Amino acid sequence: MKKINGGNMTKGKYVIVRTYSAGVFAGIFQSRKGKEVTLSKARRLWYWDGAASLSQLAMEGVSKPENCKFPCEVDNIILTEAIEIIECKPKAKKSIKDVPVWES
Numbered sequence: 001m002k003k004i005n006g007g008n009m010t011k012g013k014y015v016i017v018r019t020y021s022a023g024v025f026a027g028i029f030q031s032r033k034g035k036e037v038t039l040s041k042a043r044r045l046w047y048w049d050g051a052a053s054l055s056q057l058a059m060e061g062v063s064k065p066e067n068c069k070f071p072c073e074v075d076n077i078i079l080t081e082a083i084e085i086i087e088c089k090p091k092a093k094k095s096i097k098d099v100p101v102w103e104s
Contacts, residue, residue: 009085014093016045016058020081024054026070026088026096027077037082043070046102058086061095069102 009015015029017037027042048070050063062068088096 009087014088015039016054016084016086016088017079017082018054018084019079020083022079022081025077025079026093027073029085029087030076032082032085035080035082037079037085038076039079040076041073042077043073043096045070045096054084054086057096058088058092060089061092062099065095065099068099070096070099071103072101 009029009032011029011031013029014026016024016026017039018024024045025039025042026045027039030038030040032038045057046069047067048057048062049067050065051057051060
């Protein structure tokens with residue numbers, strides 16, 4: 001795994017990214033250039049239940065996956081206006097990935 005931007009983030013790590021206006025996403029960190037972040041295997045975290053904050057979500061995952069609304073994964077996404085990147089613990093990654101795909 002390669003350190004990006006002076007060691008701030010490691011390529012290949014599972015992260016949660018909060019953006020200014022596009023919402024919250026979880027996926028595999030690929031790169032960052034300023035406020036632009038690229039993720040692969042990413043899901044939009046539309047609504048979550050069982051975590052009080054993104055920090056708790058990144059550390060522990062969700063305790064109520066049946067109430068979460070996480071649409072399908074996309075292969076790649078470029079997020080502009082990223083304002084927060086949090087590396088996930090393995091337990092949280094599994095929790096996020098195990099939430100059933102939300103469909104309308």
